[in-house]
Amino acid sequence: SAVISQKPSRDICQRGTSLTIQCQVDSQVTMMFWYRQQPGQSLTLIATANQGSEATYESGFVIDKFPISRPNLTFSTLTVSNMSPEDSSIYLCSVDGDRAIDNYGYTFGSGTRLTVV
Amino acid sequence: DAKTTQPTSMDCAEGRAANLPCNHSTISGNEYVYWYRQIHSQGPQYIIHGLKNNETNEMASLIITEDRKSSTLILPHATLRDTAVYYCIVRGYGQNFVFGPGTRLSVLP
Numbered sequence: 001s002a003v004i005s006q007k008p009s010r011d012i013c014q015r016g017t018s019l020t021i022q023c024q025v026d027s028q029v030t031m032m033f034w035y036r037q038q039p040g041q042s043l044t045l046i047a048t049a050n051q052g053s054e055a056t057y058e059s060g061f062v063i064d065k066f067p068i069s070r071p072n073l074t075f076s077t078l079t080v081s082n083m084s085p086e087d088s089s090i091y092l093c094s095v096d097g098d099r100a101i102d103n104y105g106y107t108f109g110s111g112t113r114l115t116v117v
Numbered sequence: 118d119a120k121t122t123q124p125t126s127m128d129c130a131e132g133r134a135a136n137l138p139c140n141h142s143t144i145s146g147n148e149y150v151y152w153y154r155q156i157h158s159q160g161p162q163y164i165i166h167g168l169k170n171n172e173t174n175e176m177a178s179l180i181i182t183e184d185r186k187s188s189t190l191i192l193p194h195a196t197l198r199d200t201a202v203y204y205c206i207v208r209g210y211g212q213n214f215v216f217g218p219g220t221r222l223s224v225l226p
Contacts, residue, residue, distance in 0.1 A: 001163070004160075033213070033214075035216075041218075042204070042216045042217060042218050042219060043161065043216040044216075045213055045214075045215070048213065092160050092161075094160075094161075094214075097163075105151050105153070105163045105166060105208075105214070106161075106163070106214055107163065108160030108161045108162070109160050110159055110160045111158075111159070111160050113158075
């Protein structure tokens with residue numbers, strides 16, 4: 001399965017600022033996904049990012065707040081804009097597995113733990 | 118919304134088998150059952166998946182009932198390192214993974 005590197009692993013940010021999270025994959029992948037995990041909660045999908053097209057956002061998430069870039073098949077960024085304490089969460093990048101291997105699942109990065117103060 | 122229901126938490130003695138149930142009564146014929154786990158402060162880790170046959174790998178076994186409305190993940194010899202939140206997810210081809218609250222498994226010494 002793919003190996004995913006996320007940066008930064010954690011950060012403490014001031015409210016009103018923005019943070020860009022990077023996700024690097026060791027192989028080319030078509031689809032990349034960004035999830036949020038609020039404290040004590042399960043994972044929620046923010047958006048799906050395909051190379052060469054606009055990201056597709058899930059209900060409750062908007063591009064102005066969470067702009068995403070996908071410049072090539074191995075890299076994506078998620079920006080958390082104009083942060084407030086409610087944005088304190090773990091943000092996770094994931095990629096789809098090799099569909100040639102029987103509908104394999106997603107591989108996840110280790111996440112970025114964001115604290116907004 | 119998640120298509121599965123799982124117990125909120127379970128305990129298991131170290132060295133014993135951990136049996137984690139999952140109900141997915143509305144599963145469709147082309148939807149797979151996936152299991153992931155999330156150890157504290159890490160990203161979710163794939164464990165196993167299946168369509169209708171029982172599956173086994175080096176980590177666990179997956180038992181799916183004949184009507185496919187429920188399944189059980191079996192960790193044959195639980196260790197302290199298996200303490201984690203376990204997610205049962207039903208997903209069809211091309212669909213996104215939707216995570217429910219999962220089962221918090223505590224392996225006790």
